[in-house]
Each structure stands twice: as structure tokens, then as C-alpha cells.
Amino acid sequence: MKIFRLLYISRCASKDKFDAETMIFKISKHASEKNQALGITGAITFDGNDFAQILEGDKNIVLKLFEKIKLDTRHDNINLVKVQENVERHYAAWGMKKLDSYNYDELIRVMED
């Protein structure tokens, strides 16, 4: 089934590294559970300052979630990098995969599928 996919980047609102690491862990865990129920999958990566996240699934549902995420005060400077229509799902097994180390390149490669 063809899906819609977007990639955005944003800046973490917290300047405290420990606080930020705890935050990304909590966000990805919560997101995994919530996203799966919405048929949304994706991946998130964090370098201590910036987030990069892919969301994929039904277009309207993804855009609605993105609107909600944009309102989250835990990050700011949100920039939509790229969208893709009618593509194959890449992160089928993941509600929200947290990449182990900062790997923006992986996300960019996926957006070139």
C-alpha cells in the first residue's frame, strides 16, 4: 500500500543534555505506542540539540499528527524538509524507531527512495 511520508527537523527547547536525552527516550516510547494505533510509523534521531523525524502513513493522519507535534513546547524552529506522496512504507516494523546515534543521513536516504 502506498503511503505519505514527511521529514522535519526542529530544535530541542532544553539546553540541559541529560534532560534532553531523557526527553527523547520518553517521546519515542510514547510515540511508538500511539503511532501504531494510528497506522503511523517512522524514525527519530537527536544530536543533543536538534531532532529529525520521519512520519509515514495515511496523509491526513500524518499531517494531523504533525500539526500536534508542532505545538509541542519541547521543541521549536520546526522546519518541514521534504514530503513524499505514494511511496512504500519504509519503517513498517516501527511505531517510532529511535536511531541509536544521530543519523540524519539515513533519514535523507529514505526520503530519496
Ligand SMILES: Cc1cc2nc3c(=O)[nH]c(=O)nc-3n(C[C@H](O)[C@H](O)[C@H](O)COP(=O)(O)O)c2cc1C
Ligand atoms: C520531537 C518530537 C517528536 C514527537 N513525535 C511524536 C510522535 O511521533 N507521535 C506522537 O504521538 N507524539 C509525538 N510527540 C509528542 C506530541 O507532541 C504530543 O506530546 C503527544 O502526541 C501527546 O500525546 P497524548 O495525546 O497522549 O497526550 C513528539 C514530540 C516531540 C517534541
